[in-house]
Amino acid sequence: MTSTKSPAVRKVVESEKEVAKQLCTLVEHLSNEAIEARGRFTIGLSGGSMAKFLCGGLPSIQTSWDKWLLFFCDERLVPFSNDDSTYKIYQAGLVGKTPLKDEQFVTINPDLEVQAAAKDYEEKIRAKFPDSDWPRFDLLLLGMGPDGHTASLFPGHPLLDEQSVWVAAISDSPKPPPCRVTMTFPVINNAHCCAFAMAGEGKADMVKRILGDGEALPSGMVQPTDGELLWILDKSAASKLSLPPTRKECLSCCLQ
């Protein structure tokens, strides 16, 4: 990994619908770029509102779907039949509605206990990134909780300092369900691109604390060392930022 950090590109749009549209345009652009450059597209998904943005818009994009490999930035350790399962949401929202097949999702094994599930998930990722010290995902899509958490990396939690594993187990998540697995910061910050997307007034205070005041909360610790960082916000989520600039020279091609 190199040590240059990219400044965040902030894109502020009118509405939640526009956030989803911008996000799906970004995914389309980066998937085609990655497939052309590296022959495949490796994307990490998040749960919560991110799943709604993507499941609505991705079915209409133009991409070589058979070249996609989909991972989870974090996943809740519950059966795939449980409504808390992030895989369940994407499976229902994308398989059958796009040409994506179940086999293209790299999923956790929800039958394992949490430490074993993290180890197993790391091995599955390692198999797709052989001979790598750290995996280099094309795109990691991240959400931000009201406490500033991202993936399953929560404020004040010892996992924020985890530097040795690709995937960590958490059994005391402050947000239910308590048992989850999560990518760690060295993995997240080694991606070609990390993108946050969010909408609504409920995100505004935390957006200001992180992007405006620079507080070192987990979402603010997403700083790719040699990649792009993008925050797509609607007007309400950006409403407490005094000046929401967009750095036009970067990623502008796909975010008009």
Ligand SMILES: O=C1O[C@H](COP(=O)(O)O)[C@@H](O)[C@H](O)[C@H]1O
């Ligand atoms: O629990 C989780 O929360 C975050 C944020 O969710 P949101 O609905 O506020 O966007 C999500 O990114 C993460 O994947 C999930 O496990």
